[in-house]
Amino acid sequence: MKTDTVMTDKAEIQCPACSADAVYKNGRIKTGKQRYLCLMCSRQFTMGTRKPMVQGKPVCPECGKPMNVYKLEGNVIRFRCSGYPVCKTFKKYFLKEEA
Numbered sequence: 001m002k003t004d005t006v007m008t009d010k011a012e013i014q015c016p017a018c019s020a021d022a023v024y025k026n027g028r029i030k031t032g033k034q035r036y037l038c039l040m041c042s043r044q045f046t047m048g049t050r051k052p053m054v055q056g057k058p059v060c061p062e063c064g065k066p067m068n069v070y071k072l073e074g075n076v077i078r079f080r081c082s083g084y085p086v087c088k089t090f091k092k093y094f095l096k097e098e099a
């Protein structure tokens with residue numbers, strides 16, 4: 001499995017050396033980051049620089065604030081600017097049906 005663009009919030013931890021997902025939490029490093037140990041190749045690594053992508057939260061084109069889900073209708077999501085009611089920007093997104 002080689003997917004670099006997975007954007008789930010439960011990102012699977014994979015060994016950077018051998019891509020195995022058989023990793024084991026192995027304490028923390030000085031800065032408090034989680035350290036992992038690969039059970040396949042015994043490599044230790046951290047995933048601290050990886051920020052989870054927030055998917056499906058567009059930024060308001062008017063004021064730059066994040067937009068929140070306002071309504072879900074079938075496969076249409078409506079977003080409303082988090083600056084509402086000062087900013088009354090709405091956005092409509094169509095969910096893609098993936099076969």
Ligand SMILES: [Zn+2]
Nearest residue numbers: 015018038041
């Ligand atoms: Zn490994």
Ligand SMILES: [Zn+2]
Nearest residue numbers: 060063081087
């Ligand atoms: Zn706005």
